[in-house]
Amino acid sequence: MAWTSTRSWPRATRTRPGSCPSPASRTAPSGTGERGRRPGSVAGALLLALAACAGFAAAAAEPVHFDWYEYTGRDAAFEQPLPPGHYRNPILAGYYPDPSIVRANGRYYLVNSSFTHFPGIPVFESTDLVHWNLIGHVIDRPGMMDFDGLGTSRGIFAPTIEYHDGTFYVVTTAVDAGGNFYVTAKDPAGPWSDPVWLPDIEGIDPSFFFDDDGKVYIINNDAPEGPPRYEGHRAIWMQEMDLAAGKPVGPRRVLLDGGMDPSTNPIWIEGPHIYKRDGWYYLVCAEGGTSVNHSQVVARSRNIWGPYEPYEGNPILTQRDLPADRPAPIANAGHADLVEGPDGRWWAVFLASRLYEGRHYNTGRETFLLPVEWEEGGWPRILPRGEVIPRIVRAPATVGGPVDQAPWSGNFTWRDDFNGPTLDRSWIRMRIPKTEWADLSSRPGMLAIHPQAENLDTLHNPAFLGRRQQHLVFEASTALEAPAAGVAAGLAAVQSEQYWFFLGTRRADDGLEVFLERRAGDAPAEVLASRTVAAGREVKLKIAGNEGAYSFGYDTGGGWQWLVEDADGRILSTEVAGGFVGAVLGPFAREEGAR
Structure with missing residues (x-):
């Protein structure tokens, strides 16, 4: 579907616990029927313990062994020399949207949306806001969530990370998979607690605010008090939280109806x-939809409950008023x-996208990261109106x-x-596995992927390991042993269950067949090309991307x-495939009956 500047959020739903799908439902073309379930508490459960679930027993096909995977990026914008004491934007290249950041114990911790990818909610650590290290994930155990039956861009939306009194909190929404919840940890690398569900908080994008008087509040987006006046009419709500009881208390009130104007x-x-x-209490929000009209706005009040006065200089960040034909647009x-x-x-962390052909990414x-200037009168501004987001920025003074x-x-x-x-x-999967099909121990130095009956168009968990595409110009390659009969294996580039390429290999009567499959929308996958070659022990595969042109070798x-x-x-x-994710690339193996 084509991308638009608006979107329609359903309220986050909480549906009854479900059972594992039957084999016939594994490749359902859409997320109809039961869209998810609230998982029980299965903290620390082993993946193999779940393999007995009907329809998800471990595949009997022989594993496919991958020797290595390599990714190289060659973006022209990154070739510009970097002066000492400066950094490049974006600070996290590739699909890392909806950043939230907190300072704790002299370090910085950042989380991002992960939708239905697993492990979910990556956690980054930094000492200087410029150099980051991926230290773990919040959703890292199968029992914490269940995304079966959901499209790729459902699941975890816009997590917020906070730190208070020795405890880290992440509060977020599992869209169509349980609703709003929070988790806690003493160490942001994990382990994180099982979800504490908030059934009385509807909507999306929750965050916590810890006030000086010890009170805690939850703020989030939801439908307005009355009927919406127009498409996209939403409100910002707030309610006090009792964290000891794990629930909101007192009245829930609207802080902002519709937006700043x-x-x-x-x-x-x-x-x-x-x-x-x-x-001052500053209420800072996104406005305008997540496409080209996206922006950041601010209002403030002397009272936590308002009324909030909008800043006359809003928005404090946007790129929507710039010429569409500007070079290398962000x-x-x-x-x-x-x-x-x-x-x-x-400083402000925020999301943005690097475009090619003026609209694709x-x-x-x-x-991205930019300094915040506090202007006369005490208002924050991230970027003056009409200025492009700089790709090279002077780093904090502590970076030299x-x-x-x-x-x-x-x-x-x-x-x-x-x-x-x-x-x-950095490896992620599509939804949460019910059996462990990736193995590094059976043959040390090799990745063994046990083929599953799920193809890439499944709404469950195919045997695909992906790493984010981080460049407009790149090469991704791998070496694998030729798969056994009845198995197809190779390298995939996946945006969602409806938009992907699979550069695969399979046994043929007179050798090894190398083929390229593509799915692009509602139509079934199609083979774009195939070639039979001599069957050696090992084959190397490569995907090379140059903006919108992808080559397969x-x-x-x-x-x-x-x-x-x-x-x-x-x-x-995203302009073609829709949704809120980016492309991921990596090894994939399937039983041929999955075609």
């Missing part, structure tokens, strides 16, 4: 955060969270000398030789050859 019918006021500075800026930096200045919505942000920004090569005891934290020992060049990779862009 209701006379203009503003759409999708959301992502609210409250900050306290110099006796768009969709908004959904910011503010924090005081190591140098005493305030396969890398999804990424995390050369800056190396790999593997999260800039051009770099990232390689996984699968030599460790556990998978690298193989090497069976005689050097690289292209199977397909310059296929239309725009099917992986």
Whole structure:
């Protein structure tokens, strides 16, 4: 579906516990019927313990062994020399949207939306706001959530991280999979608690605010008090929280109805955060939808309950008023969270997207960083109206000398030789596995993927490991042993269950078949090309992307050859595929009966 600047959020639903789907339902074309369930508390449960669930027993097919995976980015914008003491935007390249940040114990912690990918809600740590390390995930156990039956862009929306009195809190929404909840941890690397569900809080994008008097509040987006006056009419609500009891208390009230200027019918006021500075309560929100009209706005009050006075200079961040034909545009800026930096200045993390051809982006919505200026009168501003988001920015004063942000920004090569005891934290899966099909121990130094009956168009969990596409120009490659009969295996580029490429191999009567499958929308997957080659022990596969042109190659020992060049990779862009994620690439294996 085409991307638009507005969207229609259903209220987050909480449906009854469900059972595992039957084999016939594994490749349902849509998320109709039961869309999710509230999971029980199964903290620490092993994946293998869930394999007995009907329809998800471990596949009997022989595993496929991958020797390595390598990814290289070559974006022209990242080639610009970086002066000492400066950093590059985005600080997290690739699909890392809806950032939220908190300062604790001299460090910074940042989380992002993850939708139905697993593990969910990545947690990053930094000492200087520029160099980041992925230290874990909040949703890292199968029993915490269940995303079966959901489209890729449902699930976890806009988490917020807070720290108070020695405890970290993440509060968020599991859309169509339980509703609003929060989790806690003493160590942000985990483990995190099981979800504490908030059945009385409807809507999305919740955040906590801890006031000086010890009171705690939950703020979020929801429908207005009366019937919506127009499409996208929403409100910001607040209620006091009793964290000891794990529930809201007292009246729930509207802080902001519609947006900063209701006379203009503003759409999708959301992502609210409250900050306290110099006796003022600042309510900072996103407005305008998550596409090109996205923006960040602010209002303030001397009283936590308002009334909140909008800033006359709103929006404090947007790119919507810039020429559409500007070179190498960055768009969709908004959904910011503010924090005081190591140098005493305030900084904002926010999402934005790097476009090609003026409107496409396969890398999804990424995390950017800019300083916050407190203007005369005490109002914050992230970026003056009409200015483009800078790609190179002076870092906080505590950052000196050369800056190396790999593997999260800039051009770099990232390689996984699968030599460790556990998978690298940057690998993600589509939804939550019911059986452990990825194995690093059976043959040390190799990744073994046990093929499943699920294809990439499933609404369950295919045997696909993905790592985010972080560049407009890139190469992703892997080496694998030729799969056994009855198995297809190779390298996939996936935006969702409806938009993907699969560069695969399978046994043929007279050798090894290398093929390229594509799905682009509601139509079934189709084979774009195939070639039979001599069946050696190992085959290398490569996907090379150049903005909207993707090429697919193989090497069976005689050097690289292209199977397909310059296929239309725009099917992986948000403009075409819709949703809120970016493309991910990596190894995939399936039983051939899944076709």
